[in-house]
Amino acid sequence: MVHTPVRSLPLVDLGYSTALLTDQYELTMLQAALRSGTAGRRAAFEVFARRLPTGRRYGVVAGVGRLLEALGEFRFGERELRFLTSRGIVDEPTAAWLADYRFSGDIWGYPEGECYFPGSPIMVVEATFGEAVLLETLVLSVLNHDSAIASAASRMVNAAGGRPMIEMGSRRTHExxxxxxxxxxxxxxxxxxxxxxxxLRYGVPTAGTSAHAFTLLHDSERHAFKAQLTALGKGTTLLVDTYDVERAVRTAVELAGPSLGAVRIDSGDLAAMARRVRALLDSLDAHDTRIVVTGDLDEYGIAALAAAPADAYGVxxxxVTGSGAPTASLVYKLVARADSEDPRAPMRPVAKRSVGKPSRGGRKSAVRRLDGHGVACAEVVSTGPPIDRASSGPRDRPLLVPLVKGGVVVGGEPLEAARERHAAAVRELPATALQLSAGDPAIPTEFVNGGPSAAMP
Amino acid sequence: MVHTPVRSLPLVDLGYSTALLTDQYELTMLQAALRSGTAGRRAAFEVFARRLPTGRRYGVVAGVGRLLEALGEFRFGERELRFLTSRGIVDEPTAAWLADYRFSGDIWGYPEGECYFPGSPIMVVEATFGEAVLLETLVLSVLNHDSAIASAASRMVNAAGGRPMIEMGSRRTHExxxxxxxxxxxxxxxxxxxxxxxxLRYGVPTAGTSAHAFTLLHDSERHAFKAQLTALGKGTTLLVDTYDVERAVRTAVELAGPSLGAVRIDSGDLAAMARRVRALLDSLDAHDTRIVVTGDLDEYGIAALAAAPADAYGVxxxxVTGSGAPTASLVYKLVARADSEDPRAPMRPVAKRSVGKPSRGGRKSAVRRLDGHGVACAEVVSTGPPIDRASSGPRDRPLLVPLVKGGVVVGGEPLEAARERHAAAVRELPATALQLSAGDPAIPTEFVNGGPSAAMP
Structure with a gap:
């Protein structure tokens, strides 16, 4: 567990302030609340999804680690303050307040990689209203994007059934x-x-060998393959669909021998091509040469290749577009606040009544309820005190963990930990969770109203 | 026209290297090409879309200004090189080549804000293969994202028919x-x-006043409105759907008087609510108080509000998700290259033959052909010499402009220029371009094969 003070030691130095990754209304609300003497009221904001993207069985919490980094750089420096005052966005007293701003509150959340369902209290930010309201946009931008991608990725990984997946979508999304x-x-x-x-930044393993341009650059495909094998060795992956796939595979094995690492197919009927190429490779004694398929694959395309002799998929x-759901639609809502700026004043639940946008007031805790076989059967969200494990079943797994305590990051962890957590969380879900077809959430969310707002772990 | 050397003076100091916003295979291709003696061959890469998103009538080129900034920071510093060599991604000779890397070639492109169609040669990058291949991912990431957003935004602006549009999607996309x-x-x-x-960064005008949380923070809606009016003045926009819209509007006018700037409705049947609120405001003599509607609007929702008394839309x-098309699907393809590293060697057209992914070899130029009324009637793409304006009609508007010459940015311009260009480009399109219904591209793309690769402007 890495304990890092938010104010001085972000997990990674981003090199820039994240404070203006913010919607203007957060600052105007702050200014008005400072004037009305309400900015100092204790408040709890909750991040949750009203629903999953249509047909999805579960969502995946992602971005927590990135958010903790960004939080460390959420400061209003001279450049930011000059912009805000010169544009008349905030007045001088508000600017002075912002100059001293450091988040000093508490944040709990579902740890990264955990699954979530409609109404899961994915994150709870508790601080004064002024401190907490400023984080709305940053929190949502990071969690909405990363959770949308991770949720789509998880389905693809399930569809691939253990075959390795290569992420190669950088060119199709913002840099x-x-x-x-x-x-x-x-x-x-x-x-x-x-x-x-x-x-470089996150230690994610990288991969990649060549594109069609490399073949086209050379006087022939044979020259291109030779050049690549010379530079990258026989273990490389040769792209075989620039001209004629069969001829390319023959050339590849002729040049590299049966120890050729892999061939890549990027176009056409991938299943049929994979079968033809496998047969050809085998006929050339290149039994260990793998077949990588790429080209507009999504989870359905991957599932359709289950019976094809593909060894790895590139997606x-x-x-990067979340396979039809490019944002997770998480919202950041005030669910409780004190009646005065007295730090000891109790918080009371609040909720708006806007048509079609329901939200439940009150600070919440949550557990994943498991059946006798260790399979998840419900997401239990409590607005009361933490659910007594003895009284609520022997296998309630608490979901919220401390991420920030008094402004100090306490929830930092290596990316590998989130990866392992996600694999475990999916294994725990009922089998229906892995169906690609449209359906209801894999487990129901049960709301338990248990009196006063719950104490957090 | 701003002339800025790429190597020393980016338009904006990004504060970080953009060189690793890159797919690994670009570097492995470079390494193999350096070994095979082909990295120095002159090459032309073209950015184009094989098709528009389903049903779209036109696309909008965006991101050019951002790309020119990012290009200025595309350098391999010590940190980047250490990563690449320690991971074994490139060898020492390649790292040495990268350490000296500065783009020294030429880039032409459709200027920002211009419309495009299937096959439009939106950008042409000409340099040695090694210099040009490295830019693929960065060029595509920037143009694919920004063009997807601008293309969706343009439809929304058309649908709004002159009513102002507020962009408020930050929380739904990566920060x-x-x-x-x-x-x-x-x-x-x-x-x-x-x-x-x-x-701050681009000088885009900003807006925003308050969210439901601000109302919920206060002891009553009346307290909240008072606080906001005190802090932000009567010209502010009050959010009226936290509890009961009619009561909120009455309270708002009672507190602010008829000079209240605006009220915002964020939920419910927006058309019906706008009519009710307009009638109520008028009955309270608040004839000048505007109505801002927000809440899951897209271009179709905006069009459906045409007859409603809404004064501005928030989207x-x-x-931010491109209204169903979150990426523009632009590709970066080698279309011509020399047969040797001799800088005087002529370039010859090249094209792959992959199934279902057609591309046309040869460096291209393009004009928008206008009819006698100044209305666009075709996108004419030539693989030959520039089309003789006298021979091809009196109203051919050339589309490619120089962006970078010999490594020096020559295409920098204020964002306002792109905004004005876009408005003019849309006005020039036939009326069918503005239909929201799914259809074919507003004008056809005509390919003219005119012999050897065309000289660029």
Whole structure:
């Protein structure tokens, strides 16, 4: 467990302030609350999804580690304050308040890689209203993006049934989002990524050999293959669909011998091509040469290749766009607040009544309820005190962990820990969770109203 | 026109290297090409879309300005090189080549804000293969993201028919993508954004007043409205759907008087609510108080509000996710290269033959052909010499402009210029371009094969 003070030692030095990754209304609300004497009221904001993307069986919490890093750089420096005051966005007293801003509150959350369901209290931010309201946009941007990618990635990993997955979607999304997408895919079970920045920044294993341009650059495919084998060795992956796949495979094995690492097919009917190429490789005694297939794959395309002799899948566009659900639709809602700025004043539940946008007031805790076989059977969300494990079944797994305590990051962890947690969380779900077909959430969310707002772990 | 050397003076100091926003295979291709003596061959890569997103009538080129900034920071420093060599991704000779890397070639492109169609040669990068291949991922990430957002934004602006649009989707996309999305929306005609970083970084006008949390923080809606009016003045926008809309509107006008700036409705049947609220405001003599509607709007929802008394629209999720098309599907393909490293060797067209992924070899130029009324009627793409304007019709508007010459940025421009260009480009399209219904591209793309590869402007 890494204990890092938010104010001085972010997990990674981002090199820039994250304070303006923020919607303007957070600052105008702060200014108005400072004036009305309410900015200091204790408040609890909750991050949750009203629903999963249509047909999805579960969601995956991702971005927690990135958020903890970004929180460390959430400061209003001279440049930010000059912008805000010169544009008339905040007045001088508000700017002075912002200059001293450091988040000093508490954050609990589902740890990264955990699964979630509609209404799961994925994160709870408790601080004064002023301190907590400023984090809304940053919290949601990071969690919405990364959770959307991880949720799609997890389905793809399940569909692949153990065959390794390569993330290669950087070119289809914003250049910085690409790094986060590679990270999210890895924690959801992808084997590696094409994105070098994700390798440098997060230690995600990287992969990649060549594109069609490399073959076209050379005077012939044979020249190109020779050049690649010379530079990268026989273990490399040769791309065989620039001209004629069969001829390319023959050339590849002729040049590399049966120890050729792999061939890649990027177009056409991937299942049929994989079968033809496997037969051809075998006929050339290249039994150990693997077949990597890429080209507009999503979880359905991957599942359709289950019977094909593909050894690894590369996924791009559908991964970085969340396979139809590019955002997780998480919201950040005030669920409780004190009646005065007295730090000892108790918090009371609050909720808006907007049509079609239900939210439940009150600070919450949650457990995943397991049946006698260790299989998840319900997400139990309590607005009361923590559920008594003895009274509520022997296998209630608490879901919220401390992430920040009094402004100090206490929830930092290596990315590998999130990856392992995710694999375990999926194994625990009922088998229906792994169906790709549209359906209801794999387990129901049960809300238990248990009196006053719950104490957090 | 800003002339900025790429090597020393980026338009904006990004503060970090963009060189690892790159797929690994670009570096392994470079290494193999350096070994095989082909890395120095002159090469032309082209950015184009094989098709528009299903049903779309036109696309919008965006991200050019951001790309020119990022290009200035595309250097392999000590940290990047140490990563690449320690991981065994490149060998020492390749690392030495990378240490000296500065893009020294030429880039032409459709200027930012221009419309594009299937096969439009949106960008042409000409340099040695080694120099040009490294830029693939960065070029595509920036252009694919920003063009997808701008293309969706343009449809929304058209649907709004002159009513101002507020971009407020930051929380639904990656925190850095949010800044680029706000910029892209602005160039496509949005009035402003909630994103403060886009205000600081790109000068996009910003907006925003308050959320439901602000009302819930206070002891009553009346207290909240009073606090906001005190802090932000009567010209502010009060959010009226936290509890009961009618009561909130009455309270708002009672407190602010008829000079109340605006009220915002964020839920329910927006058209019906807008009519009820307009009638109520008018009955209270608040004739000048505007109505802002927000809440899961996309271009279809906006169009459906045409007859409703809404004065401005706020759009979030659908904007930042490209309204169903979160990536523009642009590709970066080698279309011509020399047969040797001799810098005077002529380039010859090349193209792969992969099934279902057609590409046309040869460096290209393009014009938008206008009819006698100045209305666009075709996108004419030539693989020959530039089309003779006299011989091809009096109203051929050339589309490619120089962006980088010999490594020096020559295509920098203020964001406002792109915004004005986009408005003009849309006005020039036939009326069918503005239909929201699914259909074919508004104008056909005509390919003219005119002999040897064309000289660029």
């Amino acid at each position: 910085a989002a690409a790094i986060a997408a590679a990270r999210a895919a890895y924690l959801a079970g992808f084997a590696n990524t094409s994105n070098l920045a994700a390798g 791009g566009t559908s991964l | 850095a993508a949010a800044i680029a999305a706000a910029r892209a929306a602005y160039l496509a005609g949005f009035a402003n954004t909630s994103n403060l970083a886009a205000g 979030g999720t659908s904007l």
